Amino acid sequence: MVNRRDFGKISLAAGLAATLGRPAWAASAADTVVKAAQQYKGRSITIVWEAGLQSLDPTHFSGPKWKELTGMDVKVIEVATAEMFTKIMQDYKSGAGAYDALNVIPAWMPDLAQAGALEVLDPYVEKYGYTPELQTIASTFRDNQMKVGGKIYGFPDDGDVFLMYYRRDIFEDPTIQKAFKDKTGKDLAVPKTWADFDVVGAGLTDILKDKGIYGAAFFRQPPYAMYMFEERFRNEGGKFFDADTMKATINSDVGVKVFTGMRKENRFMPPGVEQFGFVENLATFLQGQSAMTISWPPYGRWAEGYGTDQEALNWVPKTAIAGKVGYALPPGGHPELAAGFALSISSTSKNKDAAYLFIQWLNSTDVSRQRVQLPYTLRDPFRDSHYTDPGYLALWPNAKDYLAALKQASETGLLDLSLLQTDKYEEVMRQAISKLWAGDDPKTILNAAATQWDDITQKIGVEKQKVVYAGWAAKSGAYPKM
């Protein structure tokens, strides 16, 4: 297992390799801003960061390193994800200017940009020559999670995407393969469609339940299941709105099919799966109690035991499946680029330039490569170079497959729905999902949800929202190319 010291060596080696590979006359984006930031020595900047593991990055790694390089202090304001938008807006509305730099979920960007809470970054990008390195951010993130109305409001900084994790030892076991063939008449293979998933999940549960293993388990709590619905709905051909009228179409036949399927699948998952959140589902998979799951990238790392010897990760169940995990795209082949983070500057900051220098440094090729490999934080690869980084590839035996799957997922991934007042639409979906688990009729739930979506759209203004939706729908990751 790789420990922190090994990790440091790998990072150093990779860093040297990267530095040596660059022409001598070309200063990196990180070097440029470090030099520029020295004028702010002694100054302090604040940055809003998601509370918990995520914030260990600036508190344990990047913050201290930035101080060492520039003499600037970084104060980290840890905020729970559910409160981040509110806090940012409150700070902006009050004009307090308490925050300089921000972590922003890209789906919020239109709302924050329209409200005026975010600083336009284009002049800074030009001033500090960041354009070439911005171009090496993986295209899905760069093209879809950076701009609003053609202006840069944030640097994509976290390659969040759903992957399917499965037990290779189960799928490659000849006895299980035979039992599955006898039972279903089909060969056991990692499912590529949701119809296949139903057959494989149910079949494996029947075969393995006596050993305490279920065919699959998912997180089902509404905030997580909402992303899974968004993904699956579009993979099955669903559209959120009629682009001409802006009438919600989540209650289409596709929506009802997806809702019906989601609830039906709970039957072959562990009892009480409706209550599973990120941690419950993680524990189930890492303890070897489910053959398949879908989640964010840290599952793949922790399943291999990477970083779980760190104190910060002592709550992660010890993996019983290291070396037995396979990685694939979820059924449908277009995974959700669920949540993610971008780095932005608060428009009310009194230290905009200094704060910008810090976020450019964080996001730069050199520094981001180190940050996405920190074992104790949750930043995931988002630059082309991250997926092929020799240091990362050496972290565990099949890290190559993991990074290849992540790269593929980033290329085919689907963006979270992002409109004006997105959270209002999402709130309706979260409630709809909780009603689904409570046993209500899928069609009735979705009809009510669609009516609520229409009411929200009416209130915001149909024409106004239509323009924003058209902009979002035109992005490469909005809908799969069928």
Add this chain to the structure above:
Amino acid sequence: MAATAHPDRNFKYWLISPAIFLLLLIGLFPLIFSLVVSFMRVTMLETDTSFAGLVNFVQLFHDARLWQSFVHTALVIVIALPIELLLGLAIAYLFLDRMPGRQILVSLLMLPTIISPIVAGATWRLLFDNRYGPINQMIGWFAGHPVPALWTVNPQLVYPAIIFCEIWQWTPFMFLILLAALSNVDRSLTEAAEIDGARFWRSFRYIVPPAIWPVMSIAILIRGLDLFRIFDIIWALTAGGPGTMTETVSVYAYVQGFRQFESSYTAAIAFLVIALLTVIVTWAIRRMGLAK
């Protein structure tokens, strides 16, 4: 005798005026500001903050979800309040007589009330967890097979779970107040009734409640108001779900104000609640004879 000059009679008002000004600033200003906001179009997401007249107040009457939240709140009050009262009274009566370890037991009984409700809610959420929670496990021991009850998901179980937590946390409050009240009841009255041949239940019914009524009615009023604004336990357990099935007025107001950022509409909800509570509390005070 030479006339002595009287000090300025208004001087005392000058002395207390800074405190009054401060109190008004802290207490009244937010109230007035909220009232002003309730007549505007303030949301955190729009730049338009123009005067809206009665739009937000009219919207209140068309908002089915708001009225459902009142029904949910009433449901919790109607079930939890009598149970807390009766249970508190019964336990207080038990603890009226001296017994070994009484003080320690009373202290232990009070523990739930000193826990923050949001912490209590989060703890109960863990206890109710289908997979790792001990409650299902214990039920399973009695049932003889695993019981996968989804306490925070199943529509049949969410209210029992919420009300159970509420009763667990706040019955001790009732108990303590009623214990104090019962301790002051003149024992000679019940003893005289018993000497006259009245059985326990008759002597208790006709002597104890009237004797403790002034205190008991205040306890009912305090707990009733607390239950009206119930938020923490529900937020921690169900967040108002499934759907909006357990969404109380406070939960709904929170969602509107801090999730949907509808500042003006939330202010209108707050004023509706203030108006309703004023009517209810005034009625209750008269009905309970507290004004006397």
